[in-house]
Amino acid sequence: MKKFILILIICFFNHFSAQQKIPVWERGQMPNSKGLKLKIEEEKEGRITQIQEAELLAFLPAKEERKKMAVIIIPGGGYHHLTYDLGGYSYAKWINTLGISAFVLNYRLPTSPDLKQKEIGPLQDIQAAIKYIRKNAQQWGISPDQIGVLGTSAGGHLAAMVSNISTDYTELKGDWETISTIPDFAILVSPVIDFGVFAHRGSRTNLLGENISEEKIKEFSMQNRVTAKTPPTILFHAQDDNAVPMMNSVLYYQAMIKNKVKGAIFIFPEGEHNIGISNKTALTDNWKKLCEDWLKNLSY
Structure with a gap:
């Protein structure tokens, strides 16, 4: 009996440690x-403040339920830390319930002492992550032309950057x-969008x-970088968000309308920055249902 319980425990932990780190x-x-050698530094509550190199953590639905679409989750944290658990893994697990593959990106923060040019470090990592997933899409049973990003808070700023900056910084x-x-x-x-009047000062x-x-x-x-080539985008924000004012999303959506970018925006009366x-x-x-329906309606 003890041996049977031990096997169950091992299987349980193997199941939850089986996510692929890339x-x-x-x-x-x-x-x-x-070329500095850095240690991973982690705070309480699932926050990383320093990493050596960017990595992806793959969350894949069962093959029988897996769709061709995939989403790269970009955690927030004010460009100071990565909320990889609450702002990464939790979203990835929800995305999996839709039959969609998810990849959480832990990217180099601009506060890293290893970066030569801090403001492009995070962008280089998300650009390389998109390339990597597209190049290896077949092994996961996904389509290279159905790869999206989901960014929260400062991660939303990075998602907007990679959506609009066409210069390839990966080298x-x-x-x-x-x-x-x-x-x-x-x-x-x-999302953090504006670095002017409505800026989240810490991120900036x-x-x-x-x-x-x-x-x-x-x-x-990022509202200034939107063009007709900006990919379809859906935005969610709360009216009572005192950390990142809702005008960040409004300004981005106004730019989308001006440039005829396909998308939607939802401003909820409550929710704060949570x-x-x-x-x-x-x-x-309801944002999750609205997002699910929007994803279903994307045509490829």
Whole structure:
């Protein structure tokens, strides 16, 4: 009996440790590095404040239920830390219930002492992650042209950056150069968008530093980067969000309308900066159903 229980325990832990960790960069390919050896630094409540290299954690539905679509989850944390658990794994597990594969990206933070150019470090990692998943899509049974991003808070800013900046900063050569870095769709939850009047100051300072020029503020305010080539995007925000004002989402959606970008926006009266998998009100919790229906209606 004891042996049987032990086997069950081993199987239980094997099941939850079976998620595949994938290095984003192959050995010697990671750009923008001083070559420092860094330790992973983690705070309480599932927050990482420092990593050596970017990595993806794959969450895959059963093959029988798996659709061709995949979503890269980009955790927030003000560009200071990564909320990989609440802002990563929880979203990935929910995405799996839709039959969609999910990959949580732990990216290099701009506060890392290893980065030569801090403001493009996170962008390089998400661009390389999109390339990697597209190149290896067949092994997971997904389609390379149905790869989206889901970003929360500062992760939403990074999702908006990769949606609109067409310059390839990965420095990858050979057949990697032919693979697009632009996602096929984007889901932005309480996103940081504006670096001006409605900025989340912590995100702006951590990414760009102090005493930022007006030119830089404009460049990294993502509503200014939207074009007709911006992928279909859905935005969710709460009216009572005191950390990242809802105007961040409104400004982005206005730019989408101006450029005829396909998408939708939902502003809930409550939710603060905590729209996620478990919400305090039934109304705000509807974001998941709205998102699911929107994903179903995407045509490829």
